[in-house]
Amino acid sequence: MTNRRHPMIKLSAHIEKLPLKQPFHITGYTFTACDALVVTLRDGECSGRGEGLGVYYRHDTPSTMLQQVEQLRDTIEQGITREQLLExxxxGGARNAVDCALxxxxxxxxxxxxWQLAGLRRPESLLTTYTLSADEPEVVDATxxxxxxARALKLKLTNDPLNAERVRAVRAACPDAWLMVDANQGLTRESLMRMLPTFVEARVAVVEQPFPIGNESWFDGLNYPIPLAADESVQDRTDLHGLEGRVQVINIKLDKCGGxxxxxxxAREASALGFRLMVGNMGGSSLSMGPAFVLGSLCSVVDLDGPMFIQADREPGVSYRDGHVWCPDAVWGGSHTIAA
Structure with a gap:
């Protein structure tokens, strides 16, 4: 007979499907739903929750994430620190879900x-981008x-001839909004330079991830007059030094870096190297936005609009007002309890 200590923590992990209100298009992908791994940790009346969507382009899916968590079930339930979890x-998404629950x-x-545990200042509502899918220009205009x-917008571009029309449509529809564009690896040096007059005319403030992963050398010698941001090219802290002198903004997503x-x-290491910080998301419910909202207090660019695109969010959930996102402690990150 195997003797097993009574668990200190009770782990619950399952996958939830979060259907989108309408299909969402980016370079190479169309999404109709978000599948999320939800982790709950209970210790008596105390509890913690985390949600992870994973990194789709790295084949980090909720099903593989659930397997990772289940393989660590005994270790987690016997008590694990966030530092041990890093090892x-x-x-990826599994570590994100467990870390946020911890x-x-x-x-x-x-x-x-x-936010108090992390030694951060009291949160305030954050100006967030509202994201526009890479749809036909007339659909982009209507959306x-x-x-x-909205006071800030993020327009998805893709590798087709309609990008300039999309940018002009957004600027005509929202002449006063702050605007960034996100190519999701869909451009080349040549197509990026061709888009420059349109970007300048439309007052684009940031161009995110124009080039495919592995082609970071394409940034060399660009001298682009608009700040460039890395998303897919920076998964975690180990990627920072390879981007010095190439981009100005780092997009931190908790699913990428793992919590x-x-x-x-x-965020601390990127700031020390002189990068501006952005916080983003892979989609999901308010349970994903809560931890990212905590990080958002350190960032100059915030993209936390995921719940706006799903059919039903959690209750309570984050709120959107006057272009800002607000996440009370009751949504995530406060003294949370769950009835047995």
Whole structure:
């Protein structure tokens, strides 16, 4: 007979499908739903939750993430620190979900909030981008006009001839909004340079991930007059030095780097190297936005609009008002308890 200690923590992990309101298009992909791994950790009346969507282009899916968590079930339930988790799971969605659950569990035990545990200032609402799919220009125009409260927009581009029309449509629909574009690896040096007059005329503030992963040398010698941001090219802290002198902005996503613990470390190291910080998301519900909102207090660019695109969010959820996102501690990160 095997003797097993009674678990200190009760782990629950399952996959949830979050259907989108309408298909969402980026370079090479069309999404109709977000599949999310949801992890809950209970210790008596205290609990913590985390949600991970993974990194689709690295084949980091909720099903593989669930397998990773289940393989660590005994270790997690016997008690694990966030520092130990960094050694036991690789960067990705599984570690993100467990790490965020550990943060909230710690806050629940201490009857405090995650932002206080992290030594950050009290949160304020954050100006967030509202994202536009790479649709036909007339659809982009209509969608932009429907975002009546938006003060910042993020337009998805793709590798087709319609990008310039999309950019002009957004600027015509929202003449005063802050605007960035995200190519999701869909451009070349030549197509990026061809787009420059359109970007300048439309007052594009940031161009995100124009080139495919592995072609970071294409940034060399560009001297582009608009700040460039890395997303897919920076998965975690190990990628930072390869981007020095090539981009100006680092997009931190907790699913990429593997949780709030790693995200805060990445933010500190990127800032020390002179990068501007952006926080983004892979989609998901307010349970994904909560930890990213904590990180957002350190960032000059915030893209936390995921719940706007799913058919039904969690209750309570983050709120969007006057172009800002707000996440109370009751949504995630406060002294949270779950009834048995």
């Amino acid at each position: 036991l799971l690789p960067a 943060w909230e569990l710690e806050a629940s035990r201490a009857n405090t909030s995650v 932009a006009r429907s975002f009546v409260n 709030l613990t790693a995200g805060l470390t990445l």
